[in-house]
Amino acid sequence: MCWSGLAIPGDPSCSSCQRPFGESGPQGDAICAPCLGSPPAHDGIAAGTLYTDTSRKLVLAFKHGKRIALAPLLARMISARLPESDEERLIILVPLHRWRQWQRGFNQAALLARELEKIGCGELLVDGLKRTKRTPSLGGMGAKARAKVLAGAIEVARPVVKGRHILLVDDVLTSGATSTACVKALKRAGAKSVVIACFARVLDEALDHAA
Numbered sequence: 001m002c003w004s005g006l007a008i009p010g011d012p013s014c015s016s017c018q019r020p021f022g023e024s025g026p027q028g029d030a031i032c033a034p035c036l037g038s039p040p041a042h043d044g045i046a047a048g049t050l051y052t053d054t055s056r057k058l059v060l061a062f063k064h065g066k067r068i069a070l071a072p073l074l075a076r077m078i079s080a081r082l083p084e085s086d087e088e089r090l091i092i093l094v095p096l097h098r099w100r101q102w103q104r105g106f107n108q109a110a111l112l113a114r115e116l117e118k119i120g121c122g123e124l125l126v127d128g129l130k131r132t133k134r135t136p137s138l139g140g141m142g143a144k145a146r147a148k149v150l151a152g153a154i155e156v157a158r159p160v161v162k163g164r165h166i167l168l169v170d171d172v173l174t175s176g177a178t179s180t181a182c183v184k185a186l187k188r189a190g191a192k193s194v195v196i197a198c199f200a201r202v203l204d205e206a207l208d209h210a211a
């Protein structure tokens, strides 16, 4: 595994979603075009890596349970990107369908969440969110169709999120449709803030860079 190919999101970055602008990008409190066009429901994205060919291999190995030892490293990479917080966060997972979890053999996001708790990023709340209906794969759908499929599909299972700052753990962040549904459910239940933690974030410009 060649670690030098890993793209680590750096600064300057969007003050809303932490999308990196590249070295020549704007400094200070600049906001990226997608966030300006449609202000996100979340309060930041702490991505361990950007999704490139190298991180894809890393993520696939991790997903298939071959490189479980990567979890501590990935957790540290994520925690380095977390906005500072005076209050302890609750760590909550994006819920998987039971059958998908079974298909994959294990839940890699749960493993990552446990590591994040271990290194002091917050207190893990298992089963904080739940799926209330089975949804088809979102691949190939547009943003509107994804949102429609996910409407009402995710609910807060435990009432303790009220007034809390949440760290929502996902594995690979693509369109963000599922995590957005989770963020909205958490905010409806009274969460003060929701920062998304993922180990790889898919950005078109990062893929271009890797090509």
Ligand SMILES: [Zn+2]
Pocket: 014, 015, 016, 017, 018, 019, 031, 032, 033, 034, 035, 036
């Ligand atoms: Zn942004």
